Amino acid sequence: MSTTVNASVDVDVPVHRAYDQWTQFEEFPKFMESVRHVEQLDDVRTRWDTEIGGVKRTFEATITEQIPDSLIRWESSGEKVHSGQVTFAAGPVGTRVDLTMTWEPETFLERVGATLSIDERAAERDLKRFKEFIEERGSATGAWRGTVDGESTPPDEGSTPPERRAAPPAGESYNDLA
Template sequence: MSKVEESVEVEVPVCAVYDQWTRFETFPHFMDGVERIEQHTDTLTHWVTEIGGVRREFDAVVTEQIPDERIAWTTVEGEARQAGVVTFHRLDECRTKVMLQMDFAPEGLAEQVGDKAGFVKRKVTGDLKRFKSFIEGRGGQETGAWRGAV
């Protein structure tokens, strides 16, 4: 397994940042290579991705969700193996630090080489920067929310 840890500071209150992150279907707006996410239940999502010409479909389950604090997940079915957690840290009334930690299993030679070359780390960094632009560009207004706990 490989690991990646990245963070970004967002000029938006923690509750709005967290609320936006619970809107999984909006991830294609800021996550490069994510084509579609369907939310089947409060905890089960189906992902369709295409990264580096490799198309994958998999299911992920939210294993822990604490409003305004953290969301943890793991893949349960499909072609990708990963698990992670995103945490939300209130810096002040209008600023939040988003920290993403992810473990993943690169498959095949191309993915292993890409991992060693830092491709996944750069992709996660880019996704977090695009998330920052997405939420700040909306004036800090989330597109919706799910405030339940898991």
Template sequence: MESIDQIDDTHNHWKVKIGGVEREFDAEITEQHPDERVAWKSVDGTSHAGVVTFHKLSDTSSRVAVQIDWAPEGLIEKAGDLLNFDQRSVKKDLAHFKEFIESRPSETGAWRGDVPRD
């Protein structure tokens, strides 16, 4: 994960890089419940969807789980998928994200409203 930029309350722009392949796409938040769950799907280009769930374990720690559905394209991405580069990259990014969240005394300045699932 290179970056995710918030465009408005339910839309964001992603920049990802896995195995040397870079992609950019826009996504829509399809469900959001602060401190519990965020789900999204791409709205252009790359077929990409996922959900992140947050489970409070104590006042200072949490479990973060992610499920991402995407379709590798081209030889490099398909080879990377077979070698689990995508899974290792997501696991690494998730560990950094968890560390970042747990080190903050409160949420960052992004919009944290509720988005019910359609």
């Protein structure tokens, strides 16, 4: 029996800023309690190291659909398959971020967590930390503005201003990288 978690948060930043920050997967350990490390493998694949209830797991996830300022959808591969999506929409103040994740609990502890809605509360806490992270920063740590619809379409470099791209290495400027 699969488990689905839904969580939402309103963040007091524009949609593009909330979305841009969410595309910086390697920053997730700063606001997601169970995420230890994320490595961006290419435009659509990431490798995740997590620890939940003392159980460590590593898995790869593939972005299956991505629409700038609107949606990111993914599914994992490996022994523990899960899928999910996050959507971004302008709200009365800032941006509404809605997260949905679905997976199959395997261990006794995972089944208990799902039954008692512990997973949903953890997702709500993670989104609250995301809110604090992006609101305190005032700007995203980077951005990826491409689209994904089964395959990656990279952004046009000219359409992504330097202040919205990932920061260059220390001591270098964007002009040094051209």
